[in-house]
Amino acid sequence: MAITKEFNVPVDSEHKAMKLNVFSFDRPHHLSFHMSWLGFFISFVSTFAAAPMIPVIREDLGLTKPQLGNAGLAAVTGTIICRVLMGTVCDLIGPRLGLSVILLATAPFCFAMAMVQGFEGFLICRLGIGLGLATFVACQFWMSCMFNSKCVGLANATAAGWGNLGGGVTQFLMPGIYAICYSATNSRAFTAWRWAYIFPGMCHTVVGLMVMYLGQDLPDGNYKVLTTSGALEKKSSMKVNLIGMKNYRMWCMVATYGFCFGVELTMNNIVAGYLFDQFGVSLSVAGVLASCYGMMNLFARSVGGIISDWSSNRFGMRGRLWTLWSTQTLEGVLCIFMGLSKDNLGATIAFMVFFSICVQASEGASYGIVPFISRRALGVVSGFIGAGGNAGATIATAAFFTKDSIETYEGLQYLGYTVIGVTALVIPIHFPMWGSMFFPASKTATEEDYYIHNEFTPEEIKAGLAAPVQKFCNNSRNERPVWKREQDAVEASA
């Protein structure tokens, strides 16, 4: 595992980087890291650009609370299918193209938002812009291809965390851009918010091109070259989808991710309006306070990834599962307390900050587990789980934050109880060779059984299609419980 001539970082047998250095821009690993989080960041900025300007937009377009809720739903729901499709796209043509094309394709919706005149136009544009959230799947898939198990949790979490940061940054960035446009339009508020949408639109176009030309799919090259040369399997869409969908672990994580990332999306939609309406703070103050929620992404998601990697080092995959269950259960508890603090702004903000840290740590911990659910159908699994995040946001928003009969602070409490209940689905996630939260690993099961014999037919194995996966099996033995690693070491020395 020495530094090779080709790469400036230590790499494993798959040429995946074994260390993450966020200050490096070296090709291909770290430049791709920066392109992936930046693309995801921009999609979050644009998807939630409307939220801090809602007090102006709702008066301009005459929107009701159910209409606002439905538009917020559209922003996170439309991308459910897009995320599932993105998983397959990543498996077939690579994450670089997937990420850049979705950014470029959603740019026109940002510009079109400036011309809406009623609820229908507002809904369609938020739906179209929200499709950009599929960049998340490409981002995570990309990092799983570029970084090995020693730091994949950290890489996934940092890239996604910095991407999610867009949801926090937009809460004060868009009001700032709105203020500039307000001055430039001679104090015409209903025109100023429309001009402000030029910013996310331009970012989509510029960053989309940057990702396309500066990123690289895999350490050894782009998909087209590698599939043509035979170094990479040319996958069948139907086959990889079936492999992914047959794996019950994926479905458990679809649900659990729905109530960490889904909660974050929901909060990005409602928190500025909640602070404005419940506590009577000004628009700009509500935006700044609301941004604290998303700003925790700067470090909190990485913390989740770091704890996941650390606990894996100590306890194997069992450590990763316990990390996820603990952070996400605590998330539910803090959500309840945030709702209960409805009469105290200071307490609300304090609980909101800790709640946000737990939400993002749970997301980081989730994607410490996702790369191991399937190897051959990694894109499909990433896509479905990512889509689960949006499905969770849809369910949470529709159930708790759209109806007139439920106050927002009540909705927060109900959401907290739901999070705690759904998080119990981490318990049945069991890997035969690594164990689960409560059950031990099988003495005889191996990584080859799970990743090769389970996902390839004997004919495919004979044809050599599973050869690249063997390297992954070797590199992921660190997920074994300590007793099994020691047993392995004893057998190796014997």
Added chain:
Amino acid sequence: MVELKKLLIGGLAATAMLADGAHAFTKYSEMSSNTLGVTTTIDGGACAAGSKAQGGLNSINVAWTGASTTSGNTMMVKLCYDDSELASKPWRKKKDIVNKNKRCKQTVVEADYLKAGITGGSATGNVDIPLPLNIAPAKYFIQVLESDSSGYVRYGDDSSCTFEVVTYDRLPQALVGTMSFFIAFSIIVATAGTMYDYKKQNAAAAQYA
């Protein structure tokens, strides 16, 4: 006898204070017997059903009767959403506590009052108010409040005049033209960029074909 005299004097003083309306209130329901008569005209013309006014262009004249003659009292005018504009909009919720009543609060450019600090001290009065530029397009009525140094003492709604506020052209040609250009530009750039990359990748892969 002395105690009785003190009680009588206190009672008379309290009655005098109540008659003067000097006791402050915080809720509308507490002022239900202390009301002002309010009438509104738009740019000098009578307010009738279907009357319209534009923010930043038209002015309204608000007149009131029945106010206190105590010097030092001030009047304030609020623009309140009509009943038809409240459904499913909790940010316009009607509340009994005057300072928490969202029904008469503007949120686009935050304002609790249309005009405040108008000198009182006379039983009748009126004021001309230019309508601000950024009023939400909706139906409104006018509310007038009287306050003294300790708080609100009287209020009145002009329930006979509900007028509609319309706003300026929110989609000027410059905005429409610019955004239409960028929509076309972004589609062209996306198409051209993707095609160029496709050719570049095919060229790189050609050596392995």
